[in-house]
Amino acid sequence: MKIAIDVMGGDLAPIETVKGAIEALEFTSSQIVLIGDKGKIEIELKKYKFEKSRIEIIHTSEVILNEDKPVKAIKSKKDSSMVVGMKMLKDGEIEGFVSAGNTGALLAGGLLKVGRIKGIDRPALCSIYPTSKGACVLTDAGANADCKPRNLFEFAHMASIYADKVFEIENPKVGLVNIGAEEGKGNALVKESYDLLKESELNFIGNLEARNIPNATADVIVCDGFTGNVILKLSEGVAKSFIDMLKKSFLKNIGTKLAALLVKNSLKDMKKMLDYTEYGGAPLLGCNGLIMKAHGSSNSKAFMNALKYTEKCALTNVVSEITKVLEK
């Protein structure tokens, strides 16, 4: 199996992308394809010892930048690492493609270059929402700011398959983010989505109030991409401000500094739980091929994990399972 990485994508590329690919050799059994500037890749590769036969380089001469207009970039930068990766995916030369590049371009490329699965109206980003009881899948994490009920219905199906196959959550509980627990609550979008989900074959547990998201009340958290993005970023912000306040409390005097030492390990565990690099990325599900969106500021560990989970998606046939289920 071949899995590719967009070496030029992300704030810390190409140093961390190449490093992550090398680290991934230990945690995957795939051939890893590095797509990007060959000269730069080779400089990075010189730093490591690795099994040469498992690394392949595809040279590209262009890069899609964060400030590029997504659709225009995908259409015009034909020899960019991102477009070349997507073309290889479309042509079946690779089983999965990881990129931390321009998110808008990745979404546009998913639609224009890789294409949608028949029957899917809009692909969605399926992100991991970490909780103290384990990981949940949140979708849409921001690919679709405006959604129709049909979209949420499809997102719920795709994310359920992902949660089942990759995180081994059997018959995952699907919750619809809403502002009240009872049926009939919410805005027009969620009211109609509720009716669709209720009739589905999913393990739909009904409305999910936002205060219950961090409890892992649901395994699959469904919402439009605007709300999903707000949920992810707000959780990050609240957690960060909490940690900052805690740090400040611990610095107050000798006694509190001692306290900090005594709970150091527990705090590390908490931080680790909230660490997105543990999961590495969010697949853009609904495309005819496996695209894994990594965080823009990913380090090598995040890229390693993104490659690992991409391989797991490929091995468990997430895309073909979605195709099979959604065609019905």
Added chain:
Amino acid sequence: MKIAIDVMGGDLAPIETVKGAIEALEFTSSQIVLIGDKGKIEIELKKYKFEKSRIEIIHTSEVILNEDKPVKAIKSKKDSSMVVGMKMLKDGEIEGFVSAGNTGALLAGGLLKVGRIKGIDRPALCSIYPTSKGACVLTDAGANADCKPRNLFEFAHMASIYADKVFEIENPKVGLVNIGAEEGKGNALVKESYDLLKESELNFIGNLEARNIPNATADVIVCDGFTGNVILKLSEGVAKSFIDMLKKSFLKNIGTKLAALLVKNSLKDMKKMLDYTEYGGAPLLGCNGLIMKAHGSSNSKAFMNALKYTEKCALTNVVSEITKVLEK
């Protein structure tokens, strides 16, 4: 000045409503009107010593329950504490009305009994969002699940007046909740709202990414009521799960238990910061009279603070200021 409280509203009524009213005598200079079942009120009042002349009882024979259908309840339960309070507000007999009763009924009553300020399309709940740098105002906190750009424009104006008058934040910074910092990001609603806010006379600082909400980047946080409610409840949920994890860490062994003792005061401060009872309620701004929605599970402290802030809103002419500004 007379301020009234719906004695029958809230999970802990009438015990905590009456207690809160008595406590409020110390922190306000108003006459406090207790609206509800006279017999029950008198039983509660017997528990306290207070200046009799500052307490007035208005007897009502009905109660709007949480399970009542809002509009139907407002129309049919004419002698309920909520409807009587709203009628008194409309007739100018009281300057403000606090209720922790059925939220839907309170919103419906605001529209049907008290009425909107001329020029306002939809009233909005202005909640306090606590941060380590002080309180921000978040609107709409959940009164309007579906909004038009015009609504967000009005919410921003009302909340700016509230932040200025009641929390003494001069020229408050207004941020529009969005999924990206740059202009042109987001769903159709926020894109159009952005254009309206940009042209306004408000201190509009542009888009506000959710991760920056807990930093107090903006003093006034503007969004539709669905998003606002999600933000408030999710923040509560994340904070709670953090505190739970922390507690668990502190219980691990003797060392961590010692650590807990050493930082006890700091943790108390953190908890206090997140404590909604410090603010007591969210005014429903945009009505022709001051309605303060208190949390359903309010205790006496929350009711005391709700009355205190209601008096402050009345003293600083929040409603007439909104009328003046929004008529333009």
